[in-house]
Amino acid sequence: MHIEPSHFIQLEELESYIQGNNSLELSLQAIEAIKKSRNYLDNLMQKNDSAIYGVNTGFGSLCNTKIEGKDLSQLQTNLLLSHACGTGATIDPEITKLMLLLKIQSLSKGYSGVQVETVNLLKEFYNRNLIPQVFEQGSLGASGDLAPLAHLCLPLIGEGYFLQNGNKIPAKAILENENLKPIQLKSKEGLALINGTQFMSAFGVWSLLKLKNLSTWMHQISALSLEAFDCINDPFLPYSHQIRPHAGQILSAQIVLKLREGSEIANHTKNYVQDPYSFRCIPQVHGASLDVIAHAQKVFETEINSVTDNPNIFAEENLILSAGNFHGQPLAMQLDFMAIASAELASISERRTYKLISGERGLPAFLTPNPGLNSGYMIAQYTAASIVSQNKQLCSPASVDSIVSSNGQEDHVSMGANAATKLYKVVQNLQTVLAIELICAAQAMHFRKSKKTSTPLQKLLEEFRAIVPFRENDVFLHEDINKAIAFLNK
Numbered sequence: 346m347h348i349e350p351s352h353f354i355q356l357e358e359l360e361s362y363i364q365g366n367n368s369l370e371l372s373l374q375a376i377e378a379i380k381k382s383r384n385y386l387d388n389l390m391q392k393n394d395s396a397i398y399g400v401n402t403g404f405g406s407l408c409n410t411k412i413e414g415k416d417l418s419q420l421q422t423n424l425l426l427s428h429a430c431g432t433g434a435t436i437d438p439e440i441t442k443l444m445l446l447l448k449i450q451s452l453s454k455g456y457s458g459v460q461v462e463t464v465n466l467l468k469e470f471y472n473r474n475l476i477p478q479v480f481e482q483g484s485l486g487a488s489g490d491l492a493p494l495a496h497l498c499l500p501l502i503g504e505g506y507f508l509q510n511g512n513k514i515p516a517k518a519i520l521e522n523e524n525l526k527p528i529q530l531k532s533k534e535g536l537a538l539i540n541g542t543q544f545m546s547a548f549g550v551w552s553l554l555k556l557k558n559l560s561t562w563m564h565q566i567s568a569l570s571l572e573a574f575d576c577i578n579d580p581f582l583p584y585s586h587q588i589r590p591h592a593g594q595i596l597s598a599q600i601v602l603k604l605r606e607g608s609e610i611a612n613h614t615k616n617y618v619q620d621p622y623s624f625r626c627i628p629q630v631h632g633a634s635l636d637v638i639a640h641a642q643k644v645f646e647t648e649i650n651s652v653t654d655n656p657n658i659f660a661e662e663n664l665i666l667s668a669g670n671f672h673g674q675p676l677a678m679q680l681d682f683m684a685i686a687s688a689e690l691a692s693i694s695e696r697r698t699y700k701l702i703s704g705e706r707g708l709p710a711f712l713t714p715n716p717g718l719n720s721g722y723m724i725a726q727y728t729a730a731s732i733v734s735q736n737k738q739l740c741s742p743a744s745v746d747s748i749v750s751s752n753g754q755e756d757h758v759s760m761g762a763n764a765a766t767k768l769y770k771v772v773q774n775l776q777t778v779l780a781i782e783l784i785c786a787a788q789a790m791h792f793r794k795s796k797k798t799s800t801p802l803q804k805l806l807e808e809f810r811a812i813v814p815f816r817e818n819d820v821f822l823h824e825d826i827n828k829a830i831a832f833l834n835k
Contacts, residue, residue: 433482487758507519545765781826
């Protein structure tokens, strides 16, 4: 990927850059934009002795404390060291790699006053798969993701740690081994590095990509459950959705209807006129979550193409403005909303699982041929129910909370980082609940062999059966669940 200041990165472009070995290059336009901003700042500092926040002052409530010119480099080094106070678990390296990419993207817009050498070293970290150790706790999501970004950028000055094969290695040792030299930070650079929303943004991008993949699976799995529970096709016909035309609802109904096309199970005459809501209202519930995901994607695509550090340098306008682009409120709300959307998908999935094991519509209790001697999938549903309950607890919104910090200077914060890490867990939980539904739907289809399902659902069934076969008797279900999760990850 060539980092171009004018290029608008879309979500789909980032997917290959998370897991693959793709490399980044700064375009000539990006290099010129970075240099122009830095040169403007250097020239200004030579001519102007007035206080400029973050350039020759302290930070936060220390914004009125002037710093002498000889100490400006040390000021930025101290900033990284003092703000690197993250705690908790180490975040997923995939998300850390996204943070690197998004930080490079933002700095390359040319409004941050950093050196080209600084951005180039971050680029080398990315290209060589040198992943800094970043922790999940510590950001208020308002002055930027201060603590996580400090950990991300500490290796630039030879401090902190990189992760290799699950182990943390001192950054200084890795830099020496890679023949890379630490950066001597100039004025404002430390602040440019740690101000920004790249922690929240990376979690949001990862979650969006995961949810888009799970959205495909949830329609296939729910369609298989519709077959397994011998459900009516009427709720998916277009007529109802044309008179309530929410985009997600229409799309969801179309997908399921297409998946069941040609199914004998779907089209034979039933002796009942309605199905439970968890089946009948798939378009309405799935569709509502699809609409949330679509809206969140627009917000996050705007964010990852923005400049979110502070202050910002407008060289042509001869301005340095201290404002609030680091505030994570736009992201925090969407992260909370995505968690709710994900939790609802898990909730309706668990209800379908519950109905499949209930012994109704000709299916044996708990989907086992010999109930009593075998428990079948009784406790798999317990597991799904437990996860759904945990999701409800995790969906308490973080974005409505705020705690005053920095002696009152930073008196309203977004808590978007907490929203981000909660969403990460809810999305993982959704995947597990869908995996359990897939196991139960596939098991139930064994008892529908008298009628054919559709071609795409038969293909899904055969592919899954190669991984998790029909179970005549009880087995170690934990392993089947893990296999089903891996199947959804393919």
